[in-house]
Amino acid sequence: MWGRGFASTARAAVEGRKWDAVVIGAGHNGLTAAAYLARGGMSVAVLERRHVIGGAAVTEEIVPGFRFSRCSYLLCLLRPSIIRLSLTFHTFWIFNRTCPSLFVGELELKRHGLKLLRPMAAAFTPCSDGRYLLLSFDEDENRREISKFSRRDADAYMRYENQLDKFSSIMNFLLDSHPPEFQHEVPSFSDRMRSRVQKSVFWARCLRQILSMGQKNVMDFVDLLLSPTTKQMVSIDSVRSGYVLLHHVMGEFDGDRNVWAHVQGGMGSVSLAISNAAKEAGVHILTNTEVDKTISPPGKHVVSLFTQYTPYKPSNGRWEDLTYREQYVQRCFSLIDEYAPGFSSSVVGFDLLTPPDLEREMGLTGSSIS
Ligand SMILES: Cc1cc2nc3c(=O)[nH]c(=O)nc-3n(C[C@H](O)[C@H](O)[C@H](O)COP(=O)(O)OP(=O)(O)OC[C@H]3O[C@@H](n4cnc5c(N)ncnc54)[C@H](O)[C@@H]3O)c2cc1C
Structure with a gap:
């Protein structure tokens, strides 16, 4: 502990x-x-x-x-x-x-x-008819997987990934740059000169990044930052706006972008x-x-129910009501059972964090995690 x-x-x-x-x-x-x-x-x-x-x-x-x-x-x-x-x-x-x-x-x-x-896979989406979409970190495999459903979507997804690659490079540049220094005191001459040099270097590098993207990509980038997104597999990473999507794709693991x-x-x-x-x-x-x-014995599960997308105040009950919480958990488990039969009987324990729980326990106002 x-x-x-x-x-x-x-x-x-x-x-x-x-x-x-x-x-x-x-x-x-x-x-x-x-x-x-x-x-x-x-x-x-x-x-x-x-x-x-x-x-x-x-x-x-x-x-x-x-x-x-x-x-x-x-x-x-x-x-x-x-x-x-x-x-x-x-x-x-x-x-x-x-x-x-x-x-x-x-x-x-x-x-x-x-x-x-x-991780072994990027995302797994089972369908009730037995089909599934398994996305990995390999471009060819992803093309084959998506083609099972739509060739057109497979092509579009590759273009989409390439474009996000370009966009994430500017986000990474901004994240890794030192923010401009903020000075209350009257700075000395050398401090002023140093600050000017640092700012000039920052803006020059920033401009170079933007110019290297080309005008169309810059317009698309701004559009993505401000637009809502709707497609299911992709939209899960972008609840609220495209900016949230960028947050999900600009990370990396061992040099590979968007590997969590x-x-x-x-x-x-x-x-x-x-x-x-x-x-x-x-x-x-x-x-x-x-x-x-390890977390749990082989074949068993402990479950963390991360329920960010449920209402803060449900219309049909209250999160403070233990029976309501229990029923909610059972509904979640039944849903998972439809895709992974026997799942609920393998659960040895669970934790449920509803929006008010996230606010109270973690201090996240309105349960917003981003
Ligand atoms: C359910 C959930 C799932 C998430 N999943 C992911 C994920 O998979 N990957 C990912 O990258 N991000 C994820 N996030 C987001 C990520 O966890 C947060 O962005 C990140 O932890 C924020 O870190 P922080 O240090 O800024 O703040 P916090 O982690 O919120 O830490 C703030 C700390 O300050 C303490 N504190 C607050 N007020 C006071 C006070 N007055 N006095 C003393 N201490 C105080 C709190 O107790 C807390 O320990 C998730 C968030 C949540 C809630």
């Missing part, structure tokens, strides 16, 4: 000491920021409300005896540069003061225990690896955990 009593220990550690930075929330973003700040030479404390670190990237024992990813379950968006070891040039600006530029390594998450596993990795030990292992890197850099967090390899 991770860090039970974390809050009181952290409070004791924080009291009576002046910190350069206090990070509120030990989600993976907070932990990452803390690790980088500490590597930049700052004293850093992370305060987490829950008894476990990780936020929505968490492995928990909700079903007794089984530890599994409770919310986020696949890793793709964590930038490769954070996972890798490399030497980069960083300037930190925080709490009205600019830290000297430093050479610091990235977080080296593999050395800190992160083990990513390549499983994480050995569940998503909590990502947070654990980051917290290890942070602690090594001197960040104050309490963790005390060992990550256990």
